Amino acid sequence: xxxxxxxxxxxxxxxxxxxxxxxxxxxxxxxxxxxxxxxxxxxxxxxxxxxxxxxxxxxxxxxxxxxxxxxxxxxxxxxxxxxxxxxxxxxxxxxxxxxxxxxxxxxxxxxxxxxxxxxxxxxxxxxxxxxxxxxxxxxxxxxxxxxxxxxxxxxxxxxxxxxxxxxxxxxxxxxxxxxxxxxxxxxxxxxxxxxxxxxxxxxxxxx
Numbered sequence: 001x002x003x004x005x006x007x008x009x010x011x012x013x014x015x016x017x018x019x020x021x022x023x024x025x026x027x028x029x030x031x032x033x034x035x036x037x038x039x040x041x042x043x044x045x046x047x048x049x050x051x052x053x054x055x056x057x058x059x060x061x062x063x064x065x066x067x068x069x070x071x072x073x074x075x076x077x078x079x080x081x082x083x084x085x086x087x088x089x090x091x092x093x094x095x096x097x098x099x100x101x102x103x104x105x106x107x108x109x110x111x112x113x114x115x116x117x118x119x120x121x122x123x124x125x126x127x128x129x130x131x132x133x134x135x136x137x138x139x140x141x142x143x144x145x146x147x148x149x150x151x152x153x154x155x156x157x158x159x160x161x162x163x164x165x166x167x168x169x170x171x172x173x174x175x176x177x178x179x180x181x182x183x184x185x186x187x188x189x190x191x192x193x194x195x196x197x198x199x200x201x202x203x204x205x206x207x
Contacts, residue, residue, distance in 0.1 A: 032186040038180065040068040045176040052168025067153035072146055073139035083108040083135040085145065086117065108143065118143050157163055 021028070031039075083106035104122040123133065123145040135143045149155070179192055 012175065032187070032190065034183050034190065041176055041179055041183070043056055045172045048172045048175070049168050052172070053165060056161055056164025056168060059164060060157045063160045064157035065154050065157050070139065071148070071150070071153060077139040078148070079137055081108050081110075081113065081135050081137060083131045085134050106135065106143065108137070110137070110141070115142070116143070120145055 086105045086107055103119055105117065105119050107115055107117045120143060133145060135145065136147050137143045138148070
């Protein structure tokens with residue numbers, strides 16, 4: 001009869017003990033000065049990441065609030081109009097004159113009757129250079145060839161969060177590795193010095 005062995009589960013106490021060893025808080029008398037320094041560097045990197053995550057959360061929230069405010073302003077002040085393509089710029093033009101993509105220069109008239117000119121991204125398979133295209137003008141007076149995205153506040157906040165987390169973790173790892181180089185060199189010198197003292201006695205015992 002075979003006895004099935006269950007998987008060993010990690011208790012909270014064991015996890016806390018591992019964290020204390022990782023952070024150098026277990027009071028190990030064999031830990032060298034370089035080991036303690038490396039533990040403090042780990043804690044500093046962890047604090048840096050946590051601070052970066054908190055800052056990322058604040059920035060993401062501010063980004064979301066700013067995009068929502070702009071969205072509300074666009075609803076009140078923004079408008080839809082018709083723009084006239086003036087030039088293709090760097091746009092790709094097919095043989096029949098259709099704009100395939102790239103940058104185009106358009107003009108339109110605002111509510112005050114003033115002519116506005118702007119360089120914007122051409123919509124894919126847009127009209128030719130002599131045709132008109134629909135434009136959406138926001139509260140800041142910036143035109144776009146595509147309608148406003150209602151999910152832009154959430155998208156902007158999420159992208160800001162991902163970018164901020166990536167920057168915080170990458171910066172912490174890079175700084176930790178750079179600071180670890182002199183520590184490793186110092187540790188190697190200590191090992192060599194100790195080995196020069198221990199090696200003669202060890203050689204006599206071995207022989």
